[in-house]
Amino acid sequence: TQVLTESLQRGVVLSTGSFLVYEAHKLISGFAEVHASFKVEEVIEQADYLYGSGETEKLYQLLVQHKNSDDAELLWRLARSSRDLAQLSSTSAEEKRQLTYDSLEYAKKALEKNESNSAAHKWYGICLSDVGDYEGIKTKIGNAIVIKEHFQRAIELNPKDATTIHLIGIWCYSFAEMPWYQRKIAATLFATPPTSTFQEVLFSLVYAADPNFYSKNLLFLGKTYLKLNNKKMALLWLSKAKEYPAQTEEDKQVQKEALELLNSI
Numbered sequence: 001t002q003v004l005t006e007s008l009q010r011g012v013v014l015s016t017g018s019f020l021v022y023e024a025h026k027l028i029s030g031f032a033e034v035h036a037s038f039k040v041e042e043v044i045e046q047a048d049y050l051y052g053s054g055e056t057e058k059l060y061q062l063l064v065q066h067k068n069s070d071d072a073e074l075l076w077r078l079a080r081s082s083r084d085l086a087q088l089s090s091t092s093a094e095e096k097r098q099l100t101y102d103s104l105e106y107a108k109k110a111l112e113k114n115e116s117n118s119a120a121h122k123w124y125g126i127c128l129s130d131v132g133d134y135e136g137i138k139t140k141i142g143n144a145i146v147i148k149e150h151f152q153r154a155i156e157l158n159p160k161d162a163t164t165i166h167l168i169g170i171w172c173y174s175f176a177e178m179p180w181y182q183r184k185i186a187a188t189l190f191a192t193p194p195t196s197t198f199q200e201v202l203f204s205l206v207y208a209a210d211p212n213f214y215s216k217n218l219l220f221l222g223k224t225y226l227k228l229n230n231k232k233m234a235l236l237w238l239s240k241a242k243e244y245p246a247q248t249e250e251d252k253q254v255q256k257e258a259l260e261l262l263n264s265i
Contacts, residue, residue: 039070039189054247060085062265067106075110076120079103079127084092086130088249097134103127118157120163125150141186144194147171172196173220177227183218206253211237215244222261231265236261 043066050059063078084101085091104127110120125147132140148171154164175196178186186193201224205217211219222238225231241258244251 010236026097028251036207038144040069040074044073044077045079051077051081054083055083056088056246064095065137070113072114072117072120075106075113076123079107079110079123082106083123083127099210100127104131116157118154118161118164121150121154121157122161122167125154125167138185141182142189144171144175144186145190161217162210162217165204166217169201169217170220172204173198173201173224173250176201188204198224215241215246215251219254219258222258226261227264235262235265238265 047063050062060081063074063081067072067078069075082099082103086096107120107124107127110117111124114120128143131144147180151164151167151171154161175194176198176265205211205221211221218237218241222241223232225234225237228245238261240259242262246252246255
């Protein structure tokens with residue numbers, strides 16, 4: 001009886017010890033998860049600050065360290081950062097190509113981690129379009145429907161995102177002004193080739209989005225009015241594009257193109 005009692009007591013002690021170890025493990029794991037969560041939030045906060053400051057290279061160096069992350073918010077930001085770095089004039093042609101393909105992979109991974117992330121859909125569409133520049137007009141046109149579907153899904157998830165609405169407008173513009181030989185390619189790829197009109201472009205760039213939010217939006221408004229032979233409105237929007245404060249390299253390119261178009265009118 002004494003042996004049995006001692007054995008039972010020993011079992012209770014061991015069980016209690018095992019329980020305490022288990023609880024300690026849960027507690028430590030909980031702290032680790034919270035810490036990891038805080039770390040992701042801190043990186044995102046740093047990334048958004050660098051993005052707002054136009055620190056393209058520093059932003060990329062920060063985010064590329066997290067390329068194996070499972071967090072969609074980090075991954076779509078890395079896709080955007082890789083693309084922005086590719087756009088810099090100081091980036092070599094070889095680096096530009098690699099960054100373009102990398103950005104698509106990061107955006108794809110972001111979607112895999114969270115299909116309900118609006119920004120992941122937006123940047124997947126943008127990056128897929130960029131890759132088409134390297135794979136030829138047939139691939140670019142072939143990807144067009146997929147690109148638009150991702151932009152539309154992004155808008156469904158975030159209806160107030162002016163950037164994605166602008167992108168739908170640019171998509172429409174590319175098909176509205178498509179030359180005959182590209183239309184012929186489109187006809188071989190689709191039973192019903194995608195089409196658009198310059199009126200549809202205006203709807204996205206003026207009515208659905210805030211027209212003044214982005215230099216490129218102003219530029220394409222001017223270009224669209226030129227296509228519609230409305231020189232008065234074209235002059236208005238191209239002048240706004242030329243005078244838009246240049247904070248990025250893209251803004252500078254917009255100013256340059258706007259000035260060239262103004263001089264040609």
